Amino acid sequence: MPDRPPVPPVLALHRVSKSFGAVRALHEVSLELFAGEAHALAGENGAGKSTLVKILSGLHRPDAGRILLDGEPAEFHGPADAQRAGVAVIYQEPTLFPDLSVTENIFMGRQPRARFGRIDRPAARRRAAALFAGLGVQLDPDQPARGLSIADQQLVEIAKALSRDARVLIMDEPTAALSGNEVARLFGVVEALRARGCAVLFVSHRLEEIFELCRRVTTLRDGAFVSGDLIADMTPDDLVRRMVGREPEALFPKLDTVPGQVALAVRRLTREGVFTDVSFEVRAGEVVALAGLVGAGRSEVARAVFGVDRPDAGRVEVGGRRLRPASPSAAMAAGLALVPEDRRQQGLIMDLSIERNIALAGLPAVRRGPLISRAAERARAHDWAVRLRLKFARLADPVGVLSGGNQQKVVLAKWLARKPSVLIVDEPTRGIDVGTKAEVHRLLSELAAGGVAVLMISSELPEVLGMADRVLVMHEGRLVADIPRAEATEESVMAAATGRGAA
Template structure:
């Protein structure tokens, strides 16, 4: 084996970064080897993003060493990092929507012919070759606008390969992808690894880490904790290292008294989104709406709450019809909706934590048409304390919080309104394992206190761990209703990929 194979492609040791009085990174450390996929995990606030931004040239480190193929480097810009062979593939790529796939791949470095004209034929030919090499079929001439997130990521990967990147960093790349898209991405990642490139994979999803990665580095509180071979460690050990304690029960489901029906949905239909949706939720019950991405689950939730309209059907709360297309009426009836996209739909990102947390009860806090910061802070403080929101102050801007704490602020906003029905869409997407446990514990406690909860989740362990009943959707239809005792990965996934008739026949055959 050559010396190059033994030399780390990229290595950081004892790297620190401070922003004024805040220490974002104390002892950052990671080693990427050629021909290997290396996971980086840690709770939100562990220092992962800061470490990546130092590698990418967005930040300069305050101390520590950074080498690329054995040579010291100190990138002062992203352009320097890219030129040296560093590529970062973000969760949501930023392509030029009006330009073609080919133009995006070669942006800023178009090849020219003998008379100085851009050689479009050469560019197109190279992109076709890149897509074939990556094993994907994307039209090189189509505009980037309208491409799926998965295809946009692949274009970024093609750009990195065309630049002969030595190290590729994938930052939460699967958060918005379907199962099929994730597997395609993994095939590409494995192919790049087999070419001898070094890859870093950042994810909160342990099944993906153990399926894809050779090694995993754990960070906690801005410091390096450990590096393990995935083949010789376990999920529980990684979790223990991440949170500094054993999280033996990520799904602390408490027994709750199931009461009367409080939410009824009858024959709800929205053309092109879902059809004939009927179910109920009782007080003290957690009902999960499961299914694959695109099954129509979020659309149903938005229609129930009145964000979106529907052509047919009824929504009843406490036996009374709820006006459609009217979120204010839904709130007045005791409904709350924690949306899937908390950044765009759940929070005002440039407003304070206090203002966001008090948003749903603003009318109650208003006196003579005015609302004071004192009133906002008093209300927000209660729920921020209850949900253990980690923030320097209630005046801090919501956009500066970690993803987990943003999720807690959205919860605080709606729980302040004291709803009787909570609709929560992807309650723990993109947040770390410690915060997941806290969110699950709070949901379980709310159900025990009598709240009815409709939970939409793409994470099967979460569905199985938290739900009293599972409603499975496929292509806009409910295909199965599965009680907790009968819910398993097999029964839920079968219902998510088959029609209601096929699910019924399967049940009869058994």
């Protein structure tokens, strides 16, 4: 089997790097896409897959390295350049004009013209029908886009790309929202595209899909290029090893604790279409990690447990008492705290001062009679600011002026000041620097040692393996594994998270 076809790749990246501020998103990554081949892009959350896709589609410009088009250096100054070069991206959830027909969506902005500049509707319709026939799918060109399934919307996007003579199709996790039959149909379409000579870049978390569909795979880890392989030469386990590939770092000072009573019990919790039949317990003094891929439903479970969203079925018990559903205030009264995923949008009110943000979750505690005591409010904020070593100028400053790590400390202070018995933290160290990260880990560990039940959602495997007494793994809305600390490895967690069952 020849490793390299004689023609140059249609589109290639050569030692491309990209940083955002101090964060290195991609470092010297190379990738070659050949005509008539499906190529997989694999890697954990945050490995740099999205950044790479955005560079290929012209949304980001690389800091260093080259983009090669048919072997010739090319520069994409914007998405329009990439489109002109024949690169099209099919996103997980396409954005069509819902009130226009399928045909109108395909030819938006480039409608075939009849005399006097009128749109030639019959011609457009014929061409749309021909495109679908070529892909081997049945879709009514006159149907409005509203009401199409996500799978059908993707097909419309693919047809749109082909109508522009796209030679490279990038599919960014196209199967994440599709059912089994729809995936099979999409694979048929990808085959048809390959047969037409298109190069397909397929980004997916599902290993079995990569092995079924693709000829080559490029693996990224922490923004760096790991390897480019022929699928035929490797096993799924090889791929997982390339994706995770590191030893757990000694950054995570988890203290040993003896678990106490069950503090949080989640029983058969379901939110239709989001997660199904999720049951687990967290004991006092335990740190339980909730692992899984992005979109597996972890944050959604946390939101439902805390009452931000209303579950369709199931219940939550805190300290043995059933919680009123869909009420954050009831959850808080029962001793629950949630440090949410998106601190700018969910965790903090950016215009409000540090002290008012911290007090917001504990207004009754800073009340004297019917009025708020500013002194009590400041004391509460100051107490926790010092304990968490918050770097600030004045507590009356808006929280928006702080750095990301310090903002996260304010969110933690806001909730820890309530002295919760159950603390849920969702991506507690996302986007914060290494030093603050270690502080947060030590804090969580100390809280657990002090008898708090900690449920930690994290996409960083080293953090999960370093901190957790137990690892719960979610895959596509279901809890698929409960792995004790001793058996939790990067491989066992990733295997469960990618749906291959606990190894």
